[in-house]
Amino acid sequence: MTLYQTTFENFNKNYMGSAAMAVIGQSCLGGAAAMYVLANGTSISQMIQLAIIVLACVFANTSILAQMKHKMVFNLIITSAFLSVFFIFLNSFIL
Secondary structure (H helix, E strand, O other): OOHHHHHHHHHHHOHHHHHHHHHHHHHHHHHHHHHHHHHOOOOHHHHHHHHHHHHHHHHHHHHHHOOOOHHHHHHHHHHHHHHHHHHHHHHHHHO
């Protein structure tokens, strides 16, 4: 099995606990990404990056609260975490 399938099965088996931890984790990671973006100023490019981070986190949290399918929730959490880490890396080392 692939890493994705194994992780999804664990997430699906323990959905309530995993979803609660995901809300906390990805919200904190999104907040850190927003801090790194805003540390470089408030130009239009930073505002676009901030909007992407906020929307990704809001979609992930909303999918959990709206009780969407577990696979959709899992994919949105992964997307949110990936975007947050990407923008932290981008604003820490490149910009």
